Amino acid sequence: MLSFVAQRIVKGVFVLLAIIVMNFFLIRLAPGDPAAVMAGEAGASDEQFVQQLREKFSLDKPLPEQLFIYVKGVVTLDLGFSFRQQMPVAKLIAERLPATLLLTLTAFGISLLLGITFGTLAARFAGTWADTAITVSALLFYATPIFWVALMSILLFSVYLGWLPSFGYETVGGNFTGWAHVKDVALHLVMPAMTIGLFFMATYTRMTRASMLEVKRLDFVKTARAKGLRDNIIQRRHVLRNALLPVVTLAGVHSGTLVGGAVLTETVFAWPGIGRLLYEALLQRDYNLLLGVFVVCSAMVLIFNLVTDLVYRLVDPRIEFAS
Amino acid sequence: MTATPAVSIKNLKIALPKSAERPYAVDGVSIDLIPGEIVCVVGESGSGKSMCAHALMGLLPDTVKTETGEVLFEGQNLLKLDESGWREVRGRGIAMVFQEPMTALNPLMRIGEQMMEMFEAHNLLTPKERRAKALSLAKEVGLPDPERIIRAYPHQLSGGQRQRAMIAMALALEPSVLVADEPTTALDVTTQAQILKLIRNLQRSRNMAVMFITHDFGVVADIADRVVVLRHGKIVEEGSIDAVFRNPQHDYTKALLAAVPSMHPPVRASLDENAKAVEVIGLDKTYVTSGGWFKPDRRVQAANEVTFSIMQGETVGLVGESGSGKSSVARLVMRLIEADRGTVRIGDIDLTALEGKALRAQRHRIQMIFQDPFASLNPRRRVGQIITDGPIARGTDPKVAMQRARDLLGMVGLDAGSLDRYPHEFSGGQRQRLGIARALAMDPEIIVADEAVSALDVSVQAQVLKLLEDLKARLGLSMLFITHDLRVAAQICDRIAVMQRGVIVELKPTAQLFASPEHPYTRELLGAVPGQSSPSQAA
Numbered sequence: 001m002l003s004f005v006a007q008r009i010v011k012g013v014f015v016l017l018a019i020i021v022m023n024f025f026l027i028r029l030a031p032g033d034p035a036a037v038m039a040g041e042a043g044a045s046d047e048q049f050v051q052q053l054r055e056k057f058s059l060d061k062p063l064p065e066q067l068f069i070y071v072k073g074v075v076t077l078d079l080g081f082s083f084r085q086q087m088p089v090a091k092l093i094a095e096r097l098p099a100t101l102l103l104t105l106t107a108f109g110i111s112l113l114l115g116i117t118f119g120t121l122a123a124r125f126a127g128t129w130a131d132t133a134i135t136v137s138a139l140l141f142y143a144t145p146i147f148w149v150a151l152m153s154i155l156l157f158s159v160y161l162g163w164l165p166s167f168g169y170e171t172v173g174g175n176f177t178g179w180a181h182v183k184d185v186a187l188h189l190v191m192p193a194m195t196i197g198l199f200f201m202a203t204y205t206r207m208t209r210a211s212m213l214e215v216k217r218l219d220f221v222k223t224a225r226a227k228g229l230r231d232n233i234i235q236r237r238h239v240l241r242n243a244l245l246p247v248v249t250l251a252g253v254h255s256g257t258l259v260g261g262a263v264l265t266e267t268v269f270a271w272p273g274i275g276r277l278l279y280e281a282l283l284q285r286d287y288n289l290l291l292g293v294f295v296v297c298s299a300m301v302l303i304f305n306l307v308t309d310l311v312y313r314l315v316d317p318r319i320e321f322a323s
Numbered sequence: 324m325t326a327t328p329a330v331s332i333k334n335l336k337i338a339l340p341k342s343a344e345r346p347y348a349v350d351g352v353s354i355d356l357i358p359g360e361i362v363c364v365v366g367e368s369g370s371g372k373s374m375c376a377h378a379l380m381g382l383l384p385d386t387v388k389t390e391t392g393e394v395l396f397e398g399q400n401l402l403k404l405d406e407s408g409w410r411e412v413r414g415r416g417i418a419m420v421f422q423e424p425m426t427a428l429n430p431l432m433r434i435g436e437q438m439m440e441m442f443e444a445h446n447l448l449t450p451k452e453r454r455a456k457a458l459s460l461a462k463e464v465g466l467p468d469p470e471r472i473i474r475a476y477p478h479q480l481s482g483g484q485r486q487r488a489m490i491a492m493a494l495a496l497e498p499s500v501l502v503a504d505e506p507t508t509a510l511d512v513t514t515q516a517q518i519l520k521l522i523r524n525l526q527r528s529r530n531m532a533v534m535f536i537t538h539d540f541g542v543v544a545d546i547a548d549r550v551v552v553l554r555h556g557k558i559v560e561e562g563s564i565d566a567v568f569r570n571p572q573h574d575y576t577k578a579l580l581a582a583v584p585s586m587h588p589p590v591r592a593s594l595d596e597n598a599k600a601v602e603v604i605g606l607d608k609t610y611v612t613s614g615g616w617f618k619p620d621r622r623v624q625a626a627n628e629v630t631f632s633i634m635q636g637e638t639v640g641l642v643g644e645s646g647s648g649k650s651s652v653a654r655l656v657m658r659l660i661e662a663d664r665g666t667v668r669i670g671d672i673d674l675t676a677l678e679g680k681a682l683r684a685q686r687h688r689i690q691m692i693f694q695d696p697f698a699s700l701n702p703r704r705r706v707g708q709i710i711t712d713g714p715i716a717r718g719t720d721p722k723v724a725m726q727r728a729r730d731l732l733g734m735v736g737l738d739a740g741s742l743d744r745y746p747h748e749f750s751g752g753q754r755q756r757l758g759i760a761r762a763l764a765m766d767p768e769i770i771v772a773d774e775a776v777s778a779l780d781v782s783v784q785a786q787v788l789k790l791l792e793d794l795k796a797r798l799g800l801s802m803l804f805i806t807h808d809l810r811v812a813a814q815i816c817d818r819i820a821v822m823q824r825g826v827i828v829e830l831k832p833t834a835q836l837f838a839s840p841e842h843p844y845t846r847e848l849l850g851a852v853p854g855q856s857s858p859s860q861a862a
Contacts, residue, residue: 218426219421219427220430222421222427223421223427223428223429223489225382225413226380226418227440228410228412228444228445230410230444233444237429237432241429241431242431316431317476318430318476
C-alpha cells in the first residue's frame with residue numbers, strides 16, 4: 001500500500017507540473033501585455049513604468065526562462081504577487097482556504113449523509129409514495145440552479161423568517177470568542193452549506209437508490225436470505241455495502257471539484273473563500289492570483305483523487321494496491 | 324418407501340404472471356424428500372425445477388404466486404409461514420446451495436464472516452465460538468489451509484473452493500434437508516467430480532435429505548438415489564435411479580436420455596490424406612498484467628508452443644478446463660488477438676504476416692460461432708442486418724446478400740420471415756442457429772466454434788450438433804471445436820487436442836484418445852466425466 005501511495009504521489013507531482021506549465025501558457029495566450037494591463041489598472045501608462053513592471057515580474061525575459069522562474073517559485077510555494085491586492089498570492093489563498101474547506105466539506109458531509117439515507121429509504125420502499133416523494137424532490141433539487149436556491153433561501157430564512165444570517169462568515173463586529181464564535185460561524189454556515197449540499201445530495205440519493213435496487217437482485221442477497229438473516233441486516237450488510245461502491249466513485253469525482261466549485265455559492269453568500277477570491281481575480285484580471293488559485297485547486301483535485309482511490313480500495317477488497 | 328419424509332411437497336402449484344407462456348411454473352408437483360436419500364430433479368431450462376427448490380426455502384420471486392399445495396416440514400405447512408417463521412426454517416431446518424458460487428457469496432465479506440453469519444442469524448454461540456465453528460466447517464468440507472481461507476475474500480478462492488465454502492455455510496446448522504440448485508454446473512469437470520463426492524459423503528454422514536436440481540444426466544447418474552423428471556412444470560416420470568435409467572417409461576425421459584452424447588466416439592475415417600486447411604505452428608501468447616512500479620508484472624501463459632493442423636473437412640477438438648488457454652488459441656488462430664510468436668497458415672497464406680487491407684480480405688475464410696447466444700447478437704439490429712453486415716462489407720450487393728441470408732436461414736432450419744425480427748424474439752437454440760447462419764454468410768472455409776453448444780439444453784444441443792455436422796459435410800468445411808464437454812467432443816471431433824495451462828499435452832484421433840489416453844491430465848479429465856458408472860451408462 002505504501003508503494004501505491006508513493007507511486008501516486010510521484011505521478012501527481014508530474015501531473016501538477018504539467019498543469020502549471022499549461023496555466024503558465026494560458027495567461028500568455030490572453031490578448032495584450034500583462035504589464036500594460038497592470039500599468040493601466042494602476043492608472044499609469046508611461047513606458048518607463050511599464051518597463052519597470054516587466055522587469056519586476058520578469059516579463060522582459062524569454063518565455064522558457066519565465067517559465068523556469070515561475071515553476072521555481074511554485075516549488076518553493078511562492079505563487080507570485082497579487083498586484084491588485086498588494087499581497088503575496090500564497091498568503092491570500094492561505095487566508096481563504098480554511099473558509100472554503102469548512103464550507104465544502106460540511107456540504108459534502110451533508111450531501112453524503114442525507115443522500116445515502118434517502119436513497120436507502122427510497123430503495124427500501126421502491127414503488128410506494130415515499131419512494132416517489134424522495135425521487136421527485138431529489139430531481140427538483142438537482143434541476144434547480146444553485147444560485148436560485150441560494151437567493152430563495154436567503155429570502156425565506158433571512159428576510160421573512162429572520163432565522164439565519166444572510167451573508168458572510170461571521171457577524172461583522174461581533175467579536176465572539178469560544179463557543180459563541182463556533183455558534184456564530186455555524187449559523188452563517190447553514191445556508192451556503194445546505195445550498196451546495198442539497199444539489200449533491202440529489203445525485204447521491206438517485207445513485208444510492210438505483211444501485212441498491214440493482215444489488216438487491218444479486219445472488220448473494222438470496223444467499224443471505226437463505227441463511228435466515230433478518231431483513232435489516234441483509235439490507236445494511238449485504239445490499240447497502242455493495243451498493244455504496246458506485247456512490248464512492250461518484251463522490252470521489254465530486255470531492256475534487258468542491259474547492260473550486262463553490263464560486264456561485266460563495267459569491268451569493270459573500271463567503272470569504274477561494275471561490276470568491278477566484279471570482280474577484282477574474283473581474284480584476286489579477287493574473288497571478290488567478291494562476292495561483294488554479295494551481296491550488298488542481299493540487300486539491302489530485303489530493304482528493306488519491307484519497308478516493310485509497311477509500312475505494314478499503315471498501316472493495318477486490319481491488320489490489322498493485323494494479 | 325416406508326421412512327418418514329423430512330419434507331413433503333404436496334400438489335404444489337405456482338402461478339406465473341399473466342404474460343408468461345404458460346399459466347403455471349410448477350403444476351401439481353408432489354415430491355417426498357427422505358432422510359439419507361438424494362432426489363435429483365431433472366429437466367431442461369424452464370421446466371420449473373428451480374422454482375420447486377426456491378419454494379422449499381420461501382425464496383420465490385415476487386412475480387409468481389403459490390396457488391395451491393403444501394410443503395410439510397416438521398409438522399407444519401411452510402407455505403403458511405410468515406417471514407419470521409421462514410427465517411427460523413431457513414438455514415436451520417432447510418439449507419440451500421446455489422449454482423454460481425462466485426455471485427452467491429458477498430464479494431465484500433470474508434469467507435469466515437459469511438459462515439459465521441449463519442449462527443448469528445439464529446442467535447447461536449458467541450462470536451468466538453462461531454469463529455471456531457467456521458474453522459472446523461472449513462476443514463470438514465476439505466478447504467486447504469482453513470485458517471487462511473476463512474480470512475480470504477471470495478475472489479481469492481478458486482471456483483471449487485468457493486463452492487466448498489458455500490456448502491460449509493449451508494451445513495453449519497446441521498439442517499435435515501439440503502437443497503442444491505445446479506451446484507456443479509459452473510464448475511470444471513474435475514472440480515465437479517470432487518464436489519459431487521463431497522455432497523455425497525456429507526449427506527451420508529449426516530443422514531440428510533437432499534434435493535439436487537440439475538439438467539445434466541451424467542450428474543444424475545453419479546449422485547441420485549431417486550429421480551424426478553420435470554417438463555413444463557409437471558412431473559413426467561419418477562422412480563429409482565435404476566428404474567428410470569434402465570427402463571424409462573415416458574417418451575420425454577427417453578428422448579432426454581438419448582440426447583446425452585455418448586462417451587464412445589463413433590468410428591471415423593482418417594482425413595490425413597487431405598490438404599491442410601489450417602496449420603498452426605509454435606504459437607506463443609503470454610498475458611502480462613502490469614504490476615505497477617514497485618511490483619513485478621503478473622504473467623499468464625495462455626499458449627505455449629501450440630502446434631496443430633486441421634485437414635480439409637476435419638473437425639479438431641480443443642478440450643481443457645477453464646483457464647487452459649483454449650479460447651485464447653481460438654482467438655489467435657482467427658487473429659483476433661496477436662501472438663507473441665508463431666505462425667497461422669490458412670491454405671497457403673500466412674495469416675500472421677498480413678496487415679490491414681490484405682488481412683481483412685482473408686478474414687472471411689475463418690469465421691466464429693460464440694458460446695453465449697444471447698450476448699453474441701447485437702440486440703438492436705434485425706436478423707437480416709446481422710447476417711448481411713459481413714457480406715455487404717465485403718462488397719456484395721445488399722439485395723443479393725439479403726437473398727442469400729434468406730437461403731441461409733432455411734439451411735439452418737429457421738423460416739425466412741425471421742429476417743425482420745430481433746434476436747430477443749428467438750430461443751437460445753434458435754439464436755445459435757442465427758449465429759451459424761451469420762458465420763456461413765461469409766463463405767468461410769473454416770469454422771471456429773467456441774463452446775458453441777455449452778449454453779444449450781441437452782436436446783437442443785443434440786439438434787445444433789447435428790446441424791453443424793450436416794453443414795460441414797455439405798459445404799466441405801473444416802472446424803476447430805472448442806469445448807469443456809468431453810461427451811460432445813467424442814461425438815463431433817475427428818481428432819482432439821487436450822490443453823492444460825497453455826500447452827497441448829495430447830493430440831490424437833478421438834477414438835484413440837478415449838481408448839488409450841496417455842497423459843495423466845487426459846486420464847484425469849476422462850475419469851471425471853460424470854455418468855460413466857451409471858446403470859445404463861447414460862448411453
